[in-house]
Amino acid sequence: xxxxxxxxxxxxxxxxxxxxxxxxxxxxxxxxxxxxxxxxxxxxxxxxxxxxxxxxxxxxxxxxxxxxxxxxxxxxxxxxxxxxxxxxxxxxxxxxxxxxxxxxxxxxxxxxxxxxxxxxxxxxxxxxxxxxxxxxxxxxxxxxxxxxxxxxxxxxxxxxxxxxxxxxxxxxxxxxxxxxxxxxxxxxxxxxxxxxxxxxxxxxxxxxxxxxxxxxxxxxxxxxxxxxxxxxxxxxxxxxxxxxxxxxxxxxxxxxxxxxxxxxxxxxxxxxxxxxxxxxxxxxxxxxxxxxxxxxxxxxxxxxxxxxxxxxxxxxxxxxxxxxxxxxxxxxxxxxxxxxxxxxxxxxxxxxxxxxxxxxxxxxxxxxxxxxxxxxxxxxxxxxxxxxxxxxxxxxxxxxxxxxxxxxxxxxxxxxxxxxxxxxxxxxxxxxxxxxxxxxxxxxxxxxxxxxxxxxxxxxxxxxxxxxxxxxxxxxxxxxxxxxxxxxxxxxxxxxxxxxxxxxxxxxxxxxxxxxxxxxxxxxxxxxxxxxxxxxxxxxxxxxxxxxxxxxxxxxxxxxxxxxxxxxxxxxxxxxxxxxxxxxxxxxxxxxxxxxxxxxxxxxxxxxxxxxxxxxxxxxxxxxxxxxxxxxxxxxxxxxxxxxxxxxxxxxxxxxxxxxxxxxxxxxxxxxxxxxxxxx
Amino acid sequence: xxxxxxxxxxxxxxxxxxxxxxxxxxxxxxxxxxxxxxxxxxxxxxxxxxxxxxxxxxxxxxxxxxxxxxxxxxxxxxxxxxxxxxxxxxxxxxxxxxxxxxxxxxxxxxxxxxxxxxxxxxxxxxxxxxxxxxxxxxxxxxxxxxxxxxxxxxxxxxxxxxxxxxxxxxxxxxxxxxxxxxxxxxxxxxxxxxxxxxxxxxxxxxxxxxxxxxxxxxxxxxxxxxxxxxxxxxxxxxxx
Numbered sequence: 043x044x045x046x047x048x049x050x051x052x053x054x055x056x057x058x059x060x061x062x063x064x065x066x067x068x069x070x071x072x073x074x075x076x077x078x079x080x081x082x083x084x085x086x087x088x089x090x091x092x093x094x095x096x097x098x099x100x101x102x103x104x105x106x107x108x109x110x111x112x113x114x115x116x117x118x119x120x121x122x123x124x125x126x127x128x129x130x131x132x133x134x135x136x137x138x139x140x141x142x143x144x145x146x147x148x149x150x151x152x153x154x155x156x157x158x159x160x161x162x163x164x165x166x167x168x169x170x171x172x173x174x175x176x177x178x179x180x181x182x183x184x185x186x187x188x189x190x191x192x193x194x195x196x197x198x199x200x201x202x203x204x205x206x207x208x209x210x211x212x213x214x215x216x217x218x219x220x221x222x223x224x225x226x227x228x229x230x231x232x233x234x235x236x237x238x239x240x241x242x243x244x245x246x247x248x249x250x251x252x253x254x255x256x257x258x259x260x261x262x263x264x265x266x267x268x269x270x271x272x273x274x275x276x277x278x279x280x281x282x283x284x285x286x287x288x289x290x291x292x293x294x295x296x297x298x299x300x301x302x303x304x305x306x307x308x309x310x311x312x313x314x315x316x317x318x319x320x321x322x323x324x325x326x327x328x329x330x331x332x333x334x335x336x337x338x339x340x341x342x343x344x345x346x347x348x349x350x351x352x353x354x355x356x357x358x359x360x361x362x363x364x365x366x367x368x369x370x371x372x373x374x375x376x377x378x379x380x381x382x383x384x385x386x387x388x389x390x391x392x393x394x395x396x397x398x399x400x401x402x403x404x405x406x407x408x409x410x411x412x413x414x415x416x417x418x419x420x421x422x423x424x425x426x427x428x429x430x431x432x433x434x435x436x437x438x439x440x441x442x443x444x445x446x447x448x449x450x451x452x453x454x455x456x457x458x459x460x461x462x463x464x465x466x467x468x469x470x471x472x473x474x475x476x477x478x479x480x481x482x483x484x485x486x487x488x489x490x491x492x493x494x495x496x497x498x499x500x501x502x503x504x505x506x507x508x509x510x511x512x513x514x515x516x517x518x519x520x521x522x523x524x525x526x527x528x529x530x531x532x533x534x535x536x537x538x539x540x541x542x543x544x545x546x547x548x549x550x551x552x553x554x555x556x557x558x559x560x561x562x563x564x565x566x567x568x569x570x571x572x573x574x575x576x577x578x579x580x581x582x583x584x585x586x587x588x589x590x591x592x593x594x595x596x597x598x599x600x601x602x603x604x605x606x607x608x609x610x611x612x613x614x615x616x617x618x619x620x621x622x623x624x625x626x627x628x629x630x631x632x633x634x635x636x637x638x639x640x641x642x643x644x645x646x647x648x649x650x651x652x653x654x655x656x657x658x659x660x661x662x663x664x665x666x667x668x669x670x671x672x673x674x675x676x677x678x679x680x681x682x683x684x685x686x687x688x689x690x691x692x693x694x695x696x697x698x699x700x701x702x703x704x705x706x707x708x709x710x711x712x713x714x715x716x717x718x719x720x721x722x
Numbered sequence: 723x724x725x726x727x728x729x730x731x732x733x734x735x736x737x738x739x740x741x742x743x744x745x746x747x748x749x750x751x752x753x754x755x756x757x758x759x760x761x762x763x764x765x766x767x768x769x770x771x772x773x774x775x776x777x778x779x780x781x782x783x784x785x786x787x788x789x790x791x792x793x794x795x796x797x798x799x800x801x802x803x804x805x806x807x808x809x810x811x812x813x814x815x816x817x818x819x820x821x822x823x824x825x826x827x828x829x830x831x832x833x834x835x836x837x838x839x840x841x842x843x844x845x846x847x848x849x850x851x852x853x854x855x856x857x858x859x860x861x862x863x864x865x866x867x868x869x870x871x872x873x874x875x876x877x878x879x880x881x882x883x884x885x886x887x888x889x890x891x892x893x894x895x896x897x898x899x900x901x902x903x904x905x906x907x908x909x910x911x912x913x914x915x916x917x918x919x920x921x922x923x924x925x926x927x928x929x930x931x932x933x934x935x936x937x938x939x940x941x942x943x944x945x946x947x948x949x950x951x952x953x954x955x956x957x958x959x960x961x962x
Contacts, residue, residue: 277947462927464905610909622888650949655904694904699949700818714788719819720948 076160077397081170086179089161094251095187095354096154098147099347100125100637101355101543102524106143114147119357119536122374123380124641128556128695130381132635133517133658134374136694140653143640144704147197150203151190158187159207181242185253185261188235188498191228192265196641197704199287199718202224206435222706222716224285226293228721229269233300236262240307245466250348251542260546263305263554270297270561271645276702281716287703295567298417298558302569305555308344312548314589315342315354324420327591331424335524336541345546351538359529360536364427364520365483365513366504366676367434368534373506373514375521375636377426379659379686384614385422386593388415394612395461396661398684404454405683411441411663414684425634429503430677436530439503439676440515442467442662442685443479451666451681464657464688468509477664483514484509484601485675497672499665504676507662511691517660518684520579523635548585549632556582557625563605564621567665583625584634600624608650616648649697656695729805756781756832757803758840760796760816767864768846769939769953770819770851771898777819778952779840781812784831798896798956807834814840820943820950821846822879847882847944853921858960862929864891865920868940868954870913882944884913888951889924890939895958897937899951906930913942926959930961 069075078509098116103299105115109122123141126132161183165176194201210218223231225450226352239258247254269289278288289297315334320326334340349355360368362375379396382388389397398406398414406416411429415422427433429440449455458470467473480488483506490498506514526541556579562568563575587594595601601621607613615630617623626646630639643649662685670680705721760768760777770776772795779794780801795800796816815829821844830840840859853867864890875881888910908927930936937958941951 279947464928595784654910655899656909657904692905699947708790711790712788717791 044345045568046475057491059068068602076164080161080164080168080657081424083171083175086165086171090179090182090252092718093154093161094347096150096157097186097189098151098154099543101347101545101547102358102539104637106141107145114150114340115143116150117148119360121357121361125637126635128653128697129630129643129663130378130653130656130658131630131639132374132381132521133378133660133689135511135513135516137375138691140697142701144197144701146705146707148194148707150654151194154190155187155204156207158183158190163207177242178244178248178514181258182253183577184235184242185239185258187400188232188239188258188265189261190575191232192261192268195225195228196268196644197231198706199703200228200284202715203228203231205231214329217644219714221714222284222286224289225272225287226269226285226289229265229289229297232265233262233721235263235716236304240304243460245311253345255319256311257546259304259307260344260551262546263301263551263558264546266297266301266304267554267558268641268645270294270301270558271647272619273297274561274565275645275647277647279719281719284716286716287718294563295565298561298567299569302558302562302572302575303556305551305558306572308548308551311624312344312551313341314552314585315340315549316589319589323421324417324591327420327589331421331590332522332527333545336526336542338390338546340541340544343542343544343546344548344551345544347545349540349542351540355537355539356539356543357536358541359526359534359539361705362521363525363534364433364438364440364505364515366485367436367531368440369532372534375525376515376517376586377519377521378517378689379519379661380614381630382415382422382426382661383612383659384627385419387418387422390612392612393610394607395659396684396686398661398686399457400454400700402454403457405457405664405685407451407666408682408684410679411682411684419593421589421631423522425521425523425631427522429505429518429682431520433520433527434529434534436531437674437677438505438520439500439678440505440507440518440520440663441501441503441682442507442518442679443477443509444499444501444685445664445666446476446478446491447493447667449476449666450668450682455683457686458685460685462688464692466690470645478667479509481508481510482512491667493667493670495691497665497670499670499672499678500675503678507660516689516691517658518662521635534703544636549589550638552582552586553625553629553632555579557622560601560621560625574598579621579625583628586628590632592631595624616651617646643697644702647701647702650699653695653697657692658695659686660689661686744956750815752806752808753808754807754834755803755805755837756794756807756812756814756834757837757839758801758807758814758842760800760802760819760821760844762846762849763843764860765843765912766820768821768844769955770796770798770799770800770943771900771951772796772896773900775900775928776898777816777821780817781807781814783808784811784813785895786909796931798898809835816842816844818948818950819844819951820848820948822873822876825878845876846952847946848872848884848942850940850942850952850954852940852954852957856957858930858959858961862932863926863962864889864930864938865923866938866940866957867923869919869921870917870942870952872915872918872944882946884915884917885943885945885949886910887913887922887940887942889926890941891926891930892937893934895956897939897956898953899941932961935960 105121106119108120122136125135170677200222203223243255273289273294276288319330360371361586363372365373431438478491478501480502483502488500502508508514559575559579576598584618604620606617606623615626664683666681700720758919776797781792782789812832815824848870850870856866890897891906893901906928940954943951
């Protein structure tokens, strides 16, 4: 025994001591070199798959704050703090203030750029590949490089532009250093790369989820619109003579022209999803809008990202379903009243706010919690579920509390607080005496309220809103977009969802086109071949509004340069003029929960005005116990009142002005990169 | 028995091998002091927010080729002090605040090898002053009056336009945009150049709580790239 240990120890020392004696200069057979991978179409397909997988697509798995595995927000199940909680699209019990997504995402982007540069340089040198294939694949590499540079530029402004495959020899670090370029040079590279991609790519994708000519053009319309807006609305700041933040205003029209032309390329190639749409049936039109996010055969999808069980999954249904329709998680999908009020077809006052009281300030009594929204534009009901909506074979069951049986719905009940009040319900004696609420929303955590006729009711419903604001809806609404309508509740769990993410869809391209056209029209810009840009913007807007079931614009004159409405007068978006305001509201409605609004508000530079110590408004349904019947545990019929108010928690959101850019990561500053003023 | 000993010996050897690089960090802890004040032309300390939210003092240690800046927080009266600074030569200047940016001649090179002082004179965008004292009405809402004036831009700068103003209310003296009771104030009010030198009033949106001391400050800001507030001094009011 003793000997064996000594022997073992000496062998170990020998091995450790001798391992470096001979240089092993043989190519390792388990590592595939460029020559092996890039010489066959199969190898390239695998290379492309890995590269597309790394593209910085802000999908179901993009979080504003999660960095558990070092992905800086990307590729995580935990999207509780999403971009959407900063913009009023969504609110949840976890986010009580602005969630800054600046997580120093940087090196993962440059790694994609390096792989793309490798393809651009190496593919033309492969003798075994056909020229047609090389042309196409290099085009895809340009697309991916542009996509990644855009993700960098929209975060940091001007970034270092690495355009070739750098080779590190061990001592040439200084020569490989690339300083930041200006922001417009960065966007010019994105434009040039996308032009290369458009010229090289074919009309159709090689596989689903890969780029084609129109994917590149659609993306170009997005990127150029971003650049044009930064030029028009941003304040340029230079560091050592390099305009790292902002673009000269004189270049705005150039970028808008590029955006317009690129968007126009898709005309006739893609179309809005209208499979179950109806002009007369609002429910059909609402379902059509909800289905467009789930129908893989949608003609509206331009660029999608797929998932597969069990290797590449997301958790949208787990996190975002009503709490009693998931096995765990849930409840984090609560559109705010500010969001809901943007839609047409609601009873609104002069401030653009939902009216739920009569002229003398008493609550209107509804026959269902959703009645106030039954005439809304179908897009609202395709985006939002209300208390009483059917979903997943169950009923969304949201209420803040129950009026006790002695309160008769036939007798007017005065609104609890004046409109602007931010006080908690618990401060009101009438409320404490006459409303039953619950601190928890789950069935076992509630004290059932029993009516004299034996009917039993949960004070908070099964999906909240609870008085403690835990594990339940916090706004009185439940989101609908992208949720699977027939996934069994028993299967609604973490790491199970595989519905594809639609990164680019035709509605966005139409809105890009309309916005670029308007910007050009209002600023003396012209596009050869486009005679009437205002008319074009009007037609694009109405295409989107028509599908949404929203009120159509009567004529192009509606897109006027007159003064925009203020937020206090139902403007819903800060804008330089009425036409821009209409398009901005349209984008906020159409593209909500798609991780687009956050970047829109940034490029318009209106974020700090719209989200300034802002407390989101909510709409609390209250059930009258008198006369209520329970069809099922989660399906209660009766009379309802809706109380519109500021979020009871008083959570105020402020977008700090300096956050129009993100700080350059410290590891890059020490290498000598210029910082972003105010941040580094 | 013996086998066990050998086992221990091997374990000890591995431990030694593993720990041999652990040397005591004998670099001296930072202990120097830098203090100073940011004031306006008249020498009055600038009204700021406590912390880093309205202005910060930027320090660059010049012995590095690409110094990573270090930032100091400021107090409400524009003064700052840090007693844990590494000795060295620094470029020091206030940034991001509600004043015209400093040019390179106004930045200070400070050799810190003992207690050091760096005072700065800046031109605030706006001067905001109280007009009379805050008033509590019968409904326990607070009304304040104030006015603001704009300072002319130094050569090479344009004067930014006023953006908006707000009454900040807090139960602590550290009242400002970083610390206020948002349930008691309305939304910000748009300010225009025409309001300069006019007496402006704001009223709290809610009645104030009884038997409480509230601290008040009015902030006005301009439309520059940072949008930080210029403030009045803090006033307190006791609600009976």
